[in-house]
Every structure is written in C-alpha cells, then in structure tokens.
Amino acid sequence: MFRSLAIGTLCIMATGAAAQDGGECPISAHAAGLRYQQQSAEVAALQIQGFNIARMRLDAILDEAEDPSRLAVVFDLDETVIDNTPLLARDLANCHPYDEWDTWRHWERDGEPALVPGAEAFLDYVDEQGVTISYISDRTYDQKDATIATLQDLDLPQVSEQSVQLLGPPKEERRSNVSADHEIVMLLGDSLPDFEAIFDVESLTEQRDAVMANAEEFGSRWIVFPNAAYGAWTDAELDAWDAETVLEEY
Numbered sequence: 536m537f538r539s540l541a542i543g544t545l546c547i548m549a550t551g552a553a554a555q556d557g558g559e560c561p562i563s564a565h566a567a568g569l570r571y572q573q574q575s576a577e578v579a580a581l582q583i584q585g586f587n588i589a590r591m592r593l594d595a596i597l598d599e600a601e602d603p604s605r606l607a608v609v610f611d612l613d614e615t616v617i618d619n620t621p622l623l624a625r626d627l628a629n630c631h632p633y634d635e636w637d638t639w640r641h642w643e644r645d646g647e648p649a650l651v652p653g654a655e656a657f658l659d660y661v662d663e664q665g666v667t668i669s670y671i672s673d674r675t676y677d678q679k680d681a682t683i684a685t686l687q688d689l690d691l692p693q694v695s696e697q698s699v700q701l702l703g704p705p706k707e708e709r710r711s712n713v714s715a716d717h718e719i720v721m722l723l724g725d726s727l728p729d730f731e732a733i734f735d736v737e738s739l740t741e742q743r744d745a746v747m748a749n750a751e752e753f754g755s756r757w758i759v760f761p762n763a764a765y766g767a768w769t770d771a772e773l774d775a776w777d778a779e780t781v782l783e784e785y
C-alpha cells in the first residue's frame with residue numbers, strides 16, 4: 536500500500552449519496568478504477584496469477600536451499616494480502632477522500648476485510664516449507680495491535696509482534712531488520728516502494744526508469760499485485776492522441 540495518496544484532478548458530477556453539498560465530488564473520478572479493483576474477474580485472476588508465480592519461484596529457490604529456515608518472504612498487507620475495497624467503496628459513496636486517514640484508522644480497528652484471492656493458500660504454503668514470513672506495511676505503528684488482531688482473525692501464519700512491522704522507520708530499514716538474520720528471497724506488494732528504496736521517489740518517470748533498469752526482478756524476486764484504486768499515479772496527466780476525433784459508423 537502507498538500511503539502518500541493523491542486525489543485525482545479529474546472531476547465529474549456525482550449523483551445520489553456521492554454528491555457533496557449538491558456540488559462536484561472530485562473522488563468520483565476513481566469509480567471506474569475501484570469498480571475494476573473490487574468487481575472484475577480480471578483482477579482476481581491477476582492476484583491468483585501473482586501467487587502462482589510466487590509459489591513456482593519459491594519451489595525453485597527451495598530446490599537449492601540448504602536451510603529453508605534461513606530464508607524469508609516479505610509481504611505488504613493492504614491490497615496484497617488484505618482487500619480494503621469495501622472501505623474505499625463506502626468512502627466513495629460519501630465523497631470522502633481516500634487520503635483522510637480518519638476512515639482508514641477506523642477500518643483498521645473495526646473493519647472486517649477479506650483476503651486477496653490466493654493469499655491464504657500461498658502464505659500457508661510458505662509456512663509449511665519452514666520459510667520465515669514477514670509482514671511489512673505502512674499502517675501506522677499505533678494501530679499495530681489492531682492489525683495483528685485482524686491478521687490473527689484471518690488465520691494467517693506466523694503473526695507476531697516481531698513479524699509485523701508497521702510505519703515508523705522507512706520500509707528499507709524494516710526490510711533490513713529481516714535481512715539481518717535471514718535471506719529475503721521474495722517480496723510481494725502492490726506498490727513499487729514495497730520492493731526497494733530506489734522506487735521511493737515522487738517522479739513517475741523515475742519510477743518507470745527504475746522498473747526498466749530492474750526488469751529481471753519482476754516475476755522473479757519481486758511479485759507485483761494490481762491496485763487500480765489508489766497510488767502515486769492517481770493525479771498523473773494522461774497522454775492523449777492529438778488527432779481530431781473522427782466518428783464513423785460501423
């Protein structure tokens with residue numbers, strides 16, 4: 536999950552509960568992305584595909600590993616393991632910005648999130664192989680008890696004070712806490728900063744350049760999950776074809 540969210544500049548007229556004071560609702564521009572994230576079979580397929588690739592990669596790694604207990608797999612939580620789209624849908628209906636962490640904090644304490652398709656099976660498989668699991672998320676540290684309780688309610692493996700690291704130190708430092716006594720063989724997340732500090736930049740051009748420079752890592756050590764609901768890209772301008780629109784019958 537990428538916590539420094541931005542609300543898109545595209546505004547469309549909202550209807551019903553989404554309208555705020557009878558005016559425009561800026562975040563209604565996210566409706567299509569959120570509908571795709573929550574309702575499309577394609578996103579579910581991509582999520583399952585990500586975990587299937589992760590399992591194949593882990594099997595290959597384990598074939599050469601002398602001691603699986605020295606290995607670690609790092610998971611982001613939101614939109615990687617946990618599906619938060621019901622909160623986003625509620626906020627969208629109320630025209631409440633996604634970056635108002637007041638609603639996120641309530642959700643983190645009292646919400647009942649589902650697991651992303653494929654997450655439970657892969658996490659259980661990692662655990663069965665004796666590989667260490669680390670959960671690194673940018674949920675705030677004061678919400679740690681609630682986050683641990685949620686993971687335990689979801690019956691996820693290896694959930695503890697030590698295995699769950701939340702926002703405080705940068706993610707790179709938290710990953711270093713894991714690599715101090717384990718070899719991190721795989722990282723799973725929905726946002727590029729979940730993988731390396733090189734992606735923790737504001738420029739989307741720099742992010743794309745870093746992706747191309749590290750292309751061999753994706754699908755190998757880094758497994759990316761789709762998140763069309765929010766991210767660093769939400770206020771980016773679109774590149775449009777500059778030709779005049781021509782309408783033709785067919």
